[in-house]
Amino acid sequence: MxxxxxxxxxxxxxxxxxxxxxxxxxxxxxxxxxxxxxxxxVMTPEESDTPSKRLYFATMMAYIDPDGLERHRETLLVLIADLLDALEGLEAKAICTSYAQKIATSDFYAALGDCRRLIDYETVALNRFAAA
Known part of the structure; x- marks a missing residue:
């Protein structure tokens, strides 16, 4: 189709x-x-200024640059591990798990959707922190 x-x-x-x-x-x-x-x-390197945005950018690069896939995959594993260690919310951890499953099957386009959800989660958390 x-x-x-x-x-x-x-x-x-x-x-x-x-x-x-x-x-x-x-x-x-x-x-x-x-x-x-x-x-x-599309996200530029300059826009990837938070942990979730860095994960989005690295995922985007893995998606559009299959020749550099192994290098990008190593970066993704480090970034998602760091996020899992930093996040406390069960919802965010569930998104990370969904993301990891998509990365394991090289479904990078779908993984970008999980990254957007993490960016939204991170934005809310950072706004809450700034207001306190």
Whole structure:
């Protein structure tokens, strides 16, 4: 089944490691399997300024850079272990467990969803800490 995506003018997307930018409103139809990330799902190294965001960035790199997979996998294991040690909430630990299962099967795209949940959890915790 084909995947149809519409990009707004200037919106970026990564396809198999290549950065594409739409010129005008653009429709793309993927007829076969490809590694892709929409611009809103791409994080720069500068944006990865918290433990959960660093995990997201490393997961994104493992997803879009299969040639460096072993190096990225080592980084992911260190980052998730550090997060598990730092987190106290059962919900966050459950997200980490789900994430680890996805990483074990190289389902990096789905693991990005768990990272987003961890970022949300971390944001709430940091805001609570700042308010105290």
């Amino acid at each position: 084909a995947l149809h995506i519409t990009l707004r003018n200037g919106e970026k997307m990564i396809v198999n490691g290549a950065v594409l930018r739409a010129v005008g409103r653009t429709q793309i139809c993927f007829e076969n399997k490809a590694l892709l990330l929409r611009g809103r799902d």
